[in-house]
Amino acid sequence: MPAITPTQYELSAFDPNAHLFEVRCTIDDPAADGQRYRLPTWVPGSYLIREFARHFISVRAQNPAGAVTIVKEAKDTWRAASCVGPLTVVAKVYAFDLSVRTAYLDVTRGYFNGGAMFLCPVGREGAPCTLQIAPPHGPVHGEWRCATTLTPAEDAWTFRADDYDELIDHPVEMSAFQLGEFSAGGRAHQIAISGRADVDMARVERDLAHVCQYQIDLFGGTPPFPRNYLFQVMVVGDGHGGLEHRSSTSLLTSRKSLPLPGSADTTDDYVNFLGLASHEYFHAWNVKRIKPQAFTPYDLSRESYTRQLWVFEGITSYYDDLALVRSGVISTPKYLELLGRAITNVLRTPGRHVQSIADASFDAWIKFYRPDENSPNAGVSYYAKGALVALALDLALRLEGRSTLDDLMRALWQRHGEAGSGVPEDRIRMLASELAGRDLSDFFARYVDGTEDPPLAELLGGHGIALELRAATGANDRGGKPATTSKSRTWLGAKLGADLKLQHVFTGGPAERAGLAPGDTLVAFDGVRASLEGLNTLLERRPPSAHVPIHHFRRDELMLSNVVLVAAPLDTAWLALDDKATDTALARRAAWLGTDPKTAATT
Ligand code: ZN
Numbered sequence: 001m002p003a004i005t006p007t008q009y010e011l012s013a014f015d016p017n018a019h020l021f022e023v024r025c026t027i028d029d030p031a032a033d034g035q036r037y038r039l040p041t042w043v044p045g046s047y048l049i050r051e052f053a054r055h056f057i058s059v060r061a062q063n064p065a066g067a068v069t070i071v072k073e074a075k076d077t078w079r080a081a082s083c084v085g086p087l088t089v090v091a092k093v094y095a096f097d098l099s100v101r102t103a104y105l106d107v108t109r110g111y112f113n114g115g116a117m118f119l120c121p122v123g124r125e126g127a128p129c130t131l132q133i134a135p136p137h138g139p140v141h142g143e144w145r146c147a148t149t150l151t152p153a154e155d156a157w158t159f160r161a162d163d164y165d166e167l168i169d170h171p172v173e174m175s176a177f178q179l180g181e182f183s184a185g186g187r188a189h190q191i192a193i194s195g196r197a198d199v200d201m202a203r204v205e206r207d208l209a210h211v212c213q214y215q216i217d218l219f220g221g222t223p224p225f226p227r228n229y230l231f232q233v234m235v236v237g238d239g240h241g242g243l244e245h246r247s248s249t250s251l252l253t254s255r256k257s258l259p260l261p262g263s264a265d266t267t268d269d270y271v272n273f274l275g276l277a278s279h280e281y282f283h284a285w286n287v288k289r290i291k292p293q294a295f296t297p298y299d300l301s302r303e304s305y306t307r308q309l310w311v312f313e314g315i316t317s318y319y320d321d322l323a324l325v326r327s328g329v330i331s332t333p334k335y336l337e338l339l340g341r342a343i344t345n346v347l348r349t350p351g352r353h354v355q356s357i358a359d360a361s362f363d364a365w366i367k368f369y370r371p372d373e374n375s376p377n378a379g380v381s382y383y384a385k386g387a388l389v390a391l392a393l394d395l396a397l398r399l400e401g402r403s404t405l406d407d408l409m410r411a412l413w414q415r416h417g418e419a420g421s422g423v424p425e426d427r428i429r430m431l432a433s434e435l436a437g438r439d440l441s442d443f444f445a446r447y448v449d450g451t452e453d454p455p456l457a458e459l460l461g462g463h464g465i466a467l468e469l470r471a472a473t474g475a476n477d478r479g480g481k482p483a484t485t486s487k488s489r490t491w492l493g494a495k496l497g498a499d500l501k502l503q504h505v506f507t508g509g510p511a512e513r514a515g516l517a518p519g520d521t522l523v524a525f526d527g528v529r530a531s532l533e534g535l536n537t538l539l540e541r542r543p544p545s546a547h548v549p550i551h552h553f554r555r556d557e558l559m560l561s562n563v564v565l566v567a568a569p570l571d572t573a574w575l576a577l578d579d580k581a582t583d584t585a586l587a588r589r590a591a592w593l594g595t596d597p598k599t600a601a602t603t
Helices: 201-218 268-282 309-326 332-347 357-362 384-400 405-417 427-436 441-447 456-461 510-514 532-541 583-593
Strands: 007-015 020-027 036-038 056-063 066-068 070-074 077-080 087-094 103-106 109-112 129-134 145-147 158-161 172-175 178-184 187-194 229-236 241-244 248-254 465-470 494-496 502-505 521-525 547-554 557-564 572-577
Touching: 020 103, 056 070, 077 087, 109 229, 172 187, 178 201, 187 201, 201 268, 201 309, 201 405, 229 268, 241 268, 248 268, 268 309, 268 332, 309 332, 309 357, 309 384, 309 405, 332 384, 332 465, 332 572, 357 384, 384 405, 384 427, 384 441, 384 456, 384 583, 405 427, 427 441, 456 465, 502 510, 510 557, 521 532
Parallel strands: 007 129, 187 229, 229 248
Antiparallel strands: 007 020, 020 087, 036 077, 056 066, 056 087, 070 077, 103 109, 109 172, 129 158, 145 172, 178 187, 241 248, 465 572, 494 502, 521 547, 547 557
């Protein structure tokens, strides 16, 4: 059989002011009965049908004889008339989504995920691909370069991929970005920062080098990606998000999250950025190579169901901050503060007793990615509770004394990641039981398939750490620290926005019992004009059982509800090093956090 010819793609920043890319796809040997083309409907790592084809403004086809008829067959599929090759399809694609999931083009920057850009000729999914990017013609800001981990070909703007799946798993950033570089595990790592930012690049390089090296060592010392790794960072005024790829990640972060030159401060925002980078890097193993069986291969034409997203997102969320403390980038007290906040976040979600993390994983497509006013009552995040279940599993394995979650991740890497075989739906329970040396079905039945809270107080206690619970001290209290005041508070049982609209009304709380609803705009408490400050004062001063008349608009109709306040729930967690713990517990704590037992209390 003759070698299959490559699918040739050309992409140009056709009109930055209209946010239009032009993308050409040429094949030498179109199918005899009319070549079909398909575009993905979702991007791996973000489990929502996004219908990328809706941004295709026009599609035409041509061969050496002239125009070829091409018609749409389905929302994501086109078919060209039967013709001789070479056949070229030309698409104009609108790109103005600043998120990490699709594509963006203006004079400051071009960015794309291949799945949102490149039509795949049906039947040629396994064919090699070439990509030629045309540098922008018109005026753009600065000298644009390309940052991508696609395999370079003849020059800085041409690339190749072994198949379509590889072509679309290396997003491309084009701009006059700032470039940082460091080495970890013997491989080059780049940081390309787009957007206006005054950043201490040397510090970011140094901190990320520690985090990446830690993760490489955790999985046995060899990076999983064949050449280099790239952090594509888009800086905005306010934003936070990331998407993992096989040897790169796209991050969206706020300007204030990056360290300023000359400042040694480790701000919460910078820790947040490091945690995001750490999270996406961990995915280079966990989900990009250790994958659910349901994703091998990906079917990008429709939803791919798995009850295991808690493994791929929850365990990754557990390790993202843990890698920061174990690599020495943050202190033990800072890590415990982050963990306290993570526990608080879950404790404030009544839906954790309604939906299991296995069910949340399965329904990500219609629930997690489509949150609404009732989400906190009806469901739980497989990231947030998944991370706590990962913590509980790690600590439980450590108490058994035979293994740790690190061992489980290494076993998954060896048996599934390196081996290239998908993880069956029940494999984590079986593997954890094998490592623990006893059946852990009860743990999984309660905390993964069931809706119980994992017994974190007990498990942390066995590691020399006390889990304390208290009431929130105000609307901005995210937990993680002891109370700043001893004043008691009452609770409304609702989340109020700055516009005085109720965003969420919590199941069984005073607001729900009084008949308040999400979307209601509060007008007055006790006959006095409503404000956030006024609500705060009211909750500080009124005792439990106090009756408060609340005037509010539902739609455009004025209503009056009488709320009976209750004592604020103990839904705010913070962790303390318990220095009276036994030597065994202190040794476990040091082993868990990767710190020396003598200095764990002070580092
Ligand atoms: Zn993730």
